Amino acid sequence: MQNAKPKILVVDDEKGLRIGVQRLLEMEGYEVDIAENGKEGIELGTKNDYDIAIIDLKMPDIEGIEVLKNIKQKFPNTVCFIATAFASYDTAIEATKLGAQSYIPKPFTPEELITEIKNGYQKRQLLLEEEKWRKEREERLLEVAFEKTRLNTIINSITDGVLVVNKEGLAVLFNPAVYKFLDLSELKVEEYILDKLRPEILELINKFLLSDSKEKRSYTIQLEIKPNREFFIEATASPVFHPGDNLAGVVIVLKDITELKKIELIKSQFVSMVSHELKAPIASVYGFLKLMIDENIKLNEEQKKDYIQRSMVRLDGLLKMVNDLLDISRMELKTVRREIRKICLTEIIKNILELFQVEIQKSNISVNFNYQQNSFCIDADADEITRLFTNLISNAIKYNRPSGSITISISHTGNFLLTEIKDTGIGMKEEEKKKLFLEFFRAKNEFTKNISGTGLGLSIVKRIVDSYAGKIEVESEYGIGTTFRIYLPLSVN
Structure with missing residues (x-):
């Protein structure tokens, strides 16, 4: 009682x-x-x-x-x-x-x-x-219903694909992302799914379903779902056990690793290109030095001087390449030290033009620098902005035609400062424009074979512009000339 x-x-x-x-x-x-x-x-x-x-x-x-x-x-x-x-x-x-x-x-x-x-x-x-x-049973049922609802909410919000298959091969739990990863148009709860899976994923699941092992480990594979590296996934299968350690089923987690694979390819190509670009000047310098120390080859002083000068040119290019690579690495790792202050863009460009005065006169290039009397200021690191426009103006000189012209203008457009650099040089073909900002890319034609460069300058330019939330545009016509437009945010005050 x-x-x-x-x-x-x-x-x-x-x-x-x-x-x-x-x-x-x-x-x-x-x-x-x-x-x-x-x-x-x-x-x-x-x-x-x-x-x-x-x-x-x-x-x-x-x-x-x-x-x-x-x-x-x-x-x-x-x-x-x-x-x-x-x-x-x-x-x-x-x-x-x-x-x-x-x-x-x-x-x-x-x-x-x-x-x-x-x-x-x-x-x-x-x-x-x-x-x-x-009442207790109703509460437990409510708790179970709530837990199920909460689990479904969590599973459905995950961008990775999640699929749980029981011992009979039925899909007992999955989220909408599974449709994309497994290329399925429809799937129902407790529907037999093993015959709808790719052979590689089926083999992964069968490692558990066809085995009596109670080993609690996972297996992972990577698959190219769409050709030409368009869609890569990583599938990880793990066993799900009952409290008595009897296999209940298998959970498969599917991740989109397409971007990771693209980065791996880019890194591989980058290493290959670096190796190639470093090998050529080193081999050249090594060849000159070997000729100079060979006692069987009699060189006069003028020939020795010529070999030394050629070696210095090669080593100078190599040093520039290494410095450019270090700059790119620092930008990628965001370890570049900046001194942000208000700088006048007109003064920076004037200084760069004075620096290239000899090259400009040597090629008989006319330069027109158009800007308003008022100063154009931006908040930036002076060395970085100097590097940016040095690369662009240097290219406008190197890739110009004899007695050609360069027109530089600065103006306001909205909240940005627009700098336009236009040359009457060799220009670019449409397929060359698409690769313009890639590392080590250099247009190869009858006009560029005697022009030196690392192929990293414009890649650095693009990174600098992006780091200031700016924008760079290119217009070019082969045999006519090229125009670069650089948008940088105006100074706040």
């Missing part, structure tokens, strides 16, 4: 019976409320949750069946007895349908009443226990 006293409601219009039952039950340890008619019985019975209710069948205002109906509607677990001396078959059926425990025939002895009450209270305890378990 519970620690609290069982609560009983007695509804009867006979005062003597009502009071007598109250005293008897209170002596037995029960807490008893009484009602002298049906109306009062309904009020008490629907207001308080009684353990047991004893209801007289015949009362002058409202019959006991109606009282029973109202109490059971409000408190279904209250155990109700109908007390009457006029029980009939029809009323017994009706009372039972409404949830009455049984009849207590009048007159009854104290022992008969106590026995019925005890049996009724046991039934009450069972009903309460059943209610408790029902």
Whole structure:
């Protein structure tokens, strides 16, 4: 029994019976409320949750069946007895349908009443226990439903593909990303999926499904889903075990590694190009030095001087290449030290033109520098901006035609400072423009074969412009000339 006293409601219009039952039950340890008619019985019975209710069948205002109906509607677990001396078959059926425990025939002895009450209270305890378990079960079901919903939300929000396959080869859990990674148009829960998978992934899953091993390890493979390196994935399969270490299924996680593969290819190509570009000048210098120290070859002083000068030119180009590579590496790693301050772009370009004055005069190139009288200022590192425009102006000179021209202009456009460098040089073909900012790319034609360079200058230019949230545009026509437009954010103040 519970620690609290069982609560009983007695509804009867006979005062003597009502009071007598109250005293008897209170002596037995029960807490008893009484009602002298049906109306009062309904009020008490629907207001308080009684353990047991004893209801007289015949009362002058409202019959006991109606009282029973109202109490059971409000408190279904209250155990109700109908007390009457006029029980009939029809009323017994009706009372039972409404949830009455049984009849207590009048007159009854104290022992008969106590026995019925005890049996009724046991039934009450069972009903309460059943209610408790029902609520707990509902709560657990709600928790399971919530966990499932939360799991689905998490799984569906993952950009990687997630697929869980049970021992029978059925897809028991997956997210929308699986359609893309496995190139599927449709998939249903508990649908057989093994016949829809690529052979490589199927082999990965079968490492677990066709094995009795309880080893908790994962297997990973990389696949090219679309040709020409358009779509690469990495598939990782791991076993899922029941609590008893019996295999429940396999979970496959699919990742898009297309960009990683592209980077790997670029790195491989970059290393190959660096090796090639370093090898040529080193081999050349080595050849000159070998000729100079060969005792069987008699060289005069003029020839030796020529070989030394050629070696110095090669080594100078090699040094520039190494410095350019170091600059690119620092930019990639974001370890470049900058001193950001307000700088005047017109002054920087004037200084660069003075630096190249000898080359300009040697090629008889005319230079027009157009700018307004007011200063054009940007917030930047002076050395970086000097490097940027030195590369562009140097190219405009090197790749120009004899007696050609270079036009440089600076103007405002929105929140940017636009610098335009136009030359009348050899220009570029359309396919060359697409590769213009790639490392080591140099246009190769009859005009460029005698022009030296590392092929890294414009790559550095592009990185510098991008680092300032700027933009660079190129217009070029083969045999006519090239125009570079550089947009850099104006100084805030």
